[in-house]
Amino acid sequence: MALEKPYKDVPGTIIFDSEMARKGYHLNQFCMSLMKAENRVRFKADEHAYLSEWPVSEEQRQAVLDRNYNAMLALGGNIYFLAKIFSSDGKSFQYAAALMTGMSEEDYKAMMVSGGRSPDGNRYIRENK
């Protein structure tokens, strides 16, 4: 019997479940390696070479090189693991969040200061057209 996944109809959201954790295993473990300063230095010096040491898929590799976080999420990346990449770039969670929403960091920050994104119209994919 298939596992129940009632969260599939939440818009703009990927839940890091068993399916995603398997898909993104190597991508996320690559991210974890950036917790070590010496690995960050090697990664920044030659991203292609560093990534080639990890058995990530071509799509995952390209998404990392492009810093395309939505693509990385869709390919099994988890945001707390992906945070090691933008931290290595000297970027904040707010920077990454703005990027994923397609807003400028300034507009995103202003949205948060004025109370954040409303859940209204954002609960179900069907209402978020």
Next chain:
Amino acid sequence: MARITAGIGASHVPLIGRAIDTQDTQSEYWKPLFDGFDFTKKWIAEEQPDVIFLVYNDHATAFSLDMVPTFAIGCAEEFAPADEGFGPRPVPMVEGAPDLAWHVAQSVIQQDFDLAIVNKMDVDHGLTVPLSLMYGQPKKWPVKVIPFAVNVVVYPTPSGRRCYNLGKAIRNAVDSFDEDLNVQIWGTGGMSHQLQGPRAGLINQEWDKRFLDRLADKPEELADIAHVEYIRETGSEGIEMVMWLVMRGALGDNVTELHRHYHVPASNTAVGHIILESQN
């Protein structure tokens, strides 16, 4: 006898730690948030708890995908603040309470909650930010800490009901420890926030406030909230609020709300804070 006298709920946003570490707590952006903890700092200085049972989640710091324990209790003598990519936070080592921690592990496992026992673990902002919020910047933390990590990162995460019942088992365990200790339990994380994808930035103030309204007297209702409701209503990272239910479960049936604070935003997050005193 040891006893759990009070519980604290508090968010653990990493940027709050950074504001404290860089002396930025009085700026226009941060002051309204930190003002809500003034009461708590005075209160806790008078209460002088001996041990904090600190329920938090690890954010891909100590636990990668190598191992994902659902519930993990820290039984070590001490825990180092983790390097999360920028170097460790400039905060003191966290002193453990291994005698009580091992006692709780034994008792709780015998009550059918299968904990992972951790003897070596660095602790990330999930644990150190709440300590900084309550105690400021001391040279040494004035309290011992039992880190208790809950998996809220890799689904399936434990249900709210499971967390609430686990809290009850923790209370039984502490009650049966012979040493005379004043123990507090803190539930950290939340409230509404989503850090990922096009829906990042979601905040649901109305939902959060209803959660706070019911925490003291209607915890059974909160224990019934399904994962998908947290995700849909409070953002994908709002699931952290199940950790507040461990805290609530450990306070017994009768509690009094002593203090509450709610502020939006800290970075991407709605910050909630509450103090509950156990009346049992």
